[in-house]
Amino acid sequence: MKVSLLYPTVLLAACMAAPQAWAQSPSTNVAVEIVLLDPPSSCSFSVQSNLGFGTAVKPSSGTGTVTINAVNGARSASGVTTSGSSSVGQVSLSGSNVSSYTVSSTFPGSLTISGGSLSYSGAWAQSGSTSSGYSSISGGSYSGSASGSGTSFTRYFRFGGEVGGIGKSDAGGLYSGRISTSATCN
Amino acid sequence: MKLLLLITALVVTQDVAAQAAHVGANIALAEPAVSCALHLQTDGDFGSVRRSSSDIVLDPTGIRGAPGTFSFTGTHASAFTVQITFPPALAGKGALLPWRGAWAQSQTPHTGFAPIVGATYQRENLNATSFAYYFRIGGTVSGPTHHATPGVYRAKIAVAASCH
Numbered sequence: 001m002k003v004s005l006l007y008p009t010v011l012l013a014a015c016m017a018a019p020q021a022w023a024q025s026p027s028t029n030v031a032v033e034i035v036l037l038d039p040p041s042s043c044s045f046s047v048q049s050n051l052g053f054g055t056a057v058k059p060s061s062g063t064g065t066v067t068i069n070a071v072n073g074a075r076s077a078s079g080v081t082t083s084g085s086s087s088v089g090q091v092s093l094s095g096s097n098v099s100s101y102t103v104s105s106t107f108p109g110s111l112t113i114s115g116g117s118l119s120y121s122g123a124w125a126q127s128g129s130t131s132s133g134y135s136s137i138s139g140g141s142y143s144g145s146a147s148g149s150g151t152s153f154t155r156y157f158r159f160g161g162e163v164g165g166i167g168k169s170d171a172g173g174l175y176s177g178r179i180s181t182s183a184t185c186n
Numbered sequence: 187m188k189l190l191l192l193i194t195a196l197v198v199t200q201d202v203a204a205q206a207a208h209v210g211a212n213i214a215l216a217e218p219a220v221s222c223a224l225h226l227q228t229d230g231d232f233g234s235v236r237r238s239s240s241d242i243v244l245d246p247t248g249i250r251g252a253p254g255t256f257s258f259t260g261t262h263a264s265a266f267t268v269q270i271t272f273p274p275a276l277a278g279k280g281a282l283l284p285w286r287g288a289w290a291q292s293q294t295p296h297t298g299f300a301p302i303v304g305a306t307y308q309r310e311n312l313n314a315t316s317f318a319y320y321f322r323i324g325g326t327v328s329g330p331t332h333h334a335t336p337g338v339y340r341a342k343i344a345v346a347a348s349c350h
Contacts, residue, residue: 045207053213060262061313066213083216089209111213118213163213172217182206 039149043095043185051089051159056080056166063167070125070160071134080166089159093183096152101185103157104141111163111175118175122161130156222260222349230254230323237332244324246290247299254323258347265310266349276327276339283339287325295320
């Protein structure tokens with residue numbers, strides 16, 4: 001808040017210029033200004049787990065597919081056998097003083113290894129709870145609302161999808177990719 | 187004194203271009219484990235035969251007699267080789283009976299046996315997750331045998347296999 005110093009200055013000048021004018025009633029204006037800001041809204045991601053399909057054994061013939069369900073995290077396979085543990089990708093978006101938010105995700109079209117690739121089709125889901133209640137998200141973005149100023153929120157997102165076209169001629173090794181997700185909070 | 191207060195209130199709404207995150211995705215692709223094994227099923231038996239001047243034949247492709255049988259199974263192999271070594275004779279009580287070994291193979295355990303020429307049987311470009319081949323062993327005891335000492339004559343036939 002800014003309060004002007006004009007008043008005492010003007011008052012002093014009036015007294016010096018008209019010492020006889022005690023009957024006068026001087027007036028002046030005092031400007032007061034305040035800048036009122038919303039509490040700053042903020043949000044940030046936290047990555048809980050990466051998306052891991054585990055190990056698939058190459059088929060002797062034909063092609064195979066490995067899928068991780070983004071809603072429940074379950075792994076399934078056809079045409080190949082799998083081993084090792086799998087994990088659904090999961091991030092949380094937490095924020096405060098947020099009224100609405102939009103999360104966008106971009107999935108790679110393939111998982112790659114030096115000199116090779118496997119086709120990948122991404123899928124994702126969201127929930128207000130970390131371990132249950134996930135709903136599939138269609139498309140590349142999801143918009144939600146929060147309670148605004150003075151509150152905080154957390155939303156959870158899971159990432160799964162399907163790795164397909166696994167064949168005998170594919171190179172053995174670790175194929176990897178990166179899912180990019182971003183959020184705008186208002 | 188009049189005092190006029192001019193109050194200006196400015197409310198600012200801020201947009202927050204928030205955060206970005208990256209989630210790694212990976213899958214490990216493994217070569218199938220190649221394995222194969224030989225399984226002895228029955229020894230060969232010419233049975234009891236009378237001494238004669240003729241050859242004594244145990245046909246590995248036929249249904250008569252009791253040829254030796256074994257099978258060869260495997261998983262995820264693209265090729266395999268089976269080698270057999272026939273001894274030149276069956277050995278009895280201090281005597282030998284010359285013989286020529288013969289063998290045959292099939293992909294079913296009881297029918298469809300075809301003779302194998304030579305001591306090696308190979309298959310390549312296998313495209314199945316698993317395979318099973320069945321083998322029969324017979325041969326011919328060369329006549330004449332009418333001067334041979336009566337008794338049991340035996341031999342061991344060595345079989346080796348590999349796959350990849």
